[in-house]
Amino acid sequence: MPFAAVLLDLDGTLLDTIPDLANASNGMRLELGLPPLSRETIASYVGKGTENLVLRTLSNNPDGSTPDAGDVRQGLEIFGRHYHAVNGDQAVLYPGVVEGLNAFKAAGLRMAVVTNKPTEFTLPLLARSGIAGFFEHIVCGDTCERKKPDPMPLLHACELLRVDPAQVLAIGDSVNDALAARAANMAVLAVPYGYNEGMDVRTLEVDDIVMSIKEAARWALRNHTNNEP
Numbered sequence: 001m002p003f004a005a006v007l008l009d010l011d012g013t014l015l016d017t018i019p020d021l022a023n024a025s026n027g028m029r030l031e032l033g034l035p036p037l038s039r040e041t042i043a044s045y046v047g048k049g050t051e052n053l054v055l056r057t058l059s060n061n062p063d064g065s066t067p068d069a070g071d072v073r074q075g076l077e078i079f080g081r082h083y084h085a086v087n088g089d090q091a092v093l094y095p096g097v098v099e100g101l102n103a104f105k106a107a108g109l110r111m112a113v114v115t116n117k118p119t120e121f122t123l124p125l126l127a128r129s130g131i132a133g134f135f136e137h138i139v140c141g142d143t144c145e146r147k148k149p150d151p152m153p154l155l156h157a158c159e160l161l162r163v164d165p166a167q168v169l170a171i172g173d174s175v176n177d178a179l180a181a182r183a184a185n186m187a188v189l190a191v192p193y194g195y196n197e198g199m200d201v202r203t204l205e206v207d208d209i210v211m212s213i214k215e216a217a218r219w220a221l222r223n224h225t226n227n228e229p
């Protein structure tokens, strides 16, 4: 069956957001008297939403104490203030993103973003990135009751686009994208340059690993043609 739509993850797939996320996380840590963490460590905490990022960032502390709900609430407030101040400053599109999105568009495939990032950070970031116009819908971490790896946000995007999940290609960088797509019965591709919580993408259960969104578009069109009756 030909693909009708593509659902793209944001952080680690379309945009490298780690410099800004690291600045905001370390800004929060500084205010709380904690030493800064490396970008690599912070990157391994990205993918399951901002609350999880803050929880894991606060859990990495010299006395090994576990933050309670109040600590996380306070951390989220401080992190949010810092992230709003820098969101998009150093974020860059990965090579091949614009070419890939243009190729999908030229082939008549419809596109939506499905991210675990909250709406308040996603919309201004996409607006600054210059690629917002490619997407008919943006499903964020707080749009549905559950986030990826639950299939709910991907299925919600299908409802908004009025497409059958069997005709959808999901593209992401992490286990959250792979598990969500499989549970939604979608084809899924992984890119190897993102975060995947510090794990190798070759461990993911996906249809293929592609080096860029441009290559993902080539893969989709090849499979599109192969599947024509």
Ligand SMILES: O=C(O)COP(=O)(O)O
Residues within 6 Å of the ligand: 009, 010, 011, 012, 046, 047, 048, 049, 050, 114, 115, 116, 117, 118, 148
């Ligand atoms: O955890 C995040 O905030 C990033 O989420 P994403 O990889 O689904 O875009």
